[in-house]
Amino acid sequence: MKILIVEDDNDLREITTRSLEKERYVVSQAPDYMTALRKIEDYDYDCILLDIMLPDGNGLDLLGELRALGKRTNVIILSAKDSLEDKVKGLDLGADDYLPKPYHLAELHARLKSLFRRNTREGEHTIRYGNIELVPDLFKVLIGGKEVELNRKEYDILSYFMLRPGRLVNKNTLAESVWGDHIDQVDNFDFIYAQIKNLRRHLKEAGATPELKAVYGIGYKFVIE
Known part of the structure; x- marks a missing residue:
């Protein structure tokens, strides 16, 4: 599975990347809005881990751009901005899940596996x-x-x-x-x-x-x- 991490915190982005790669995901990174926008225009991903607060834009706008491109990529919002309004808006724009920071990597792995089972295998483990x-x-x-x-x-x-x-x-x-x-x-x-x-x-x-x-x-x- 191919995953894009959109996260401006370098340490968190690297730690999450290494953890996902150990689970045999193919991982790409974007530290800001514009890099992420170029990547979603040029490449396809199975899932995007999306931070809301980026230095040059809002992650929710990026989610809107993704849907405007007609891509049905799975999206999990990862953000310290844990307001109900942002959570509801993200889900309304098509996000599949919302995980507030700080998050445990084990929970992130579990949510990814559950998401892929639900969307690609109808909940089956095989x-x-x-x-x-x-x-x-x-x-x-x-x-x-x-x-x-x-x-x-x-x-x-x-x-x-x-x-x-x-x-x-x-x-x-x-x-x-x-x-x-x-x-x-x-x-x-x-x-x-x-x-x-x-x-x-x-x-x-x-x-x-x-x-x-x-x-x-x-x-x-x-x-x-």
Whole structure:
């Protein structure tokens, strides 16, 4: 999962980033309103952790910009400004949750997991497609009921497609979602091709019914023939 932290407190932003990365999230940062605005215009995120009081703007205005762009990104407001008015306004603008500062990182992790389960898996703790089952909280993959070992990026790629079965995914979008912002500036995508080749081999050897199909010149699609 790819997360953007919009927070002007450098220490809090770094601590939260390190904690999320330990949980295997892909994390990007924005220390102010304008940086955050450029990022939400250029990239897509699974969730934005949004501070209200920014040095050059109001986080609630950024939430409005996000919705104006037509992006349905999950948003959790993180703010010391714990007034009922701001909380209600944020939720009315489409925020999914509100966590006042100071917050415990364990609670933030729990809320993120709950949010993703609710919005992407209908509250289920596992993701299933064909004979593949993912247990995201444990980073476990089962194919035909048997556990299959994948490296971190192979797992992340599989998880991305398991949440989007049958959907054509552009290789640039895949790269940004699994490796992070600015990955589109690299010279080539050989590192992606290598990971996908290995993932395909693991799936085939384990007898997976879904296949990761290449669509020439565009990207990939995860389908059951």
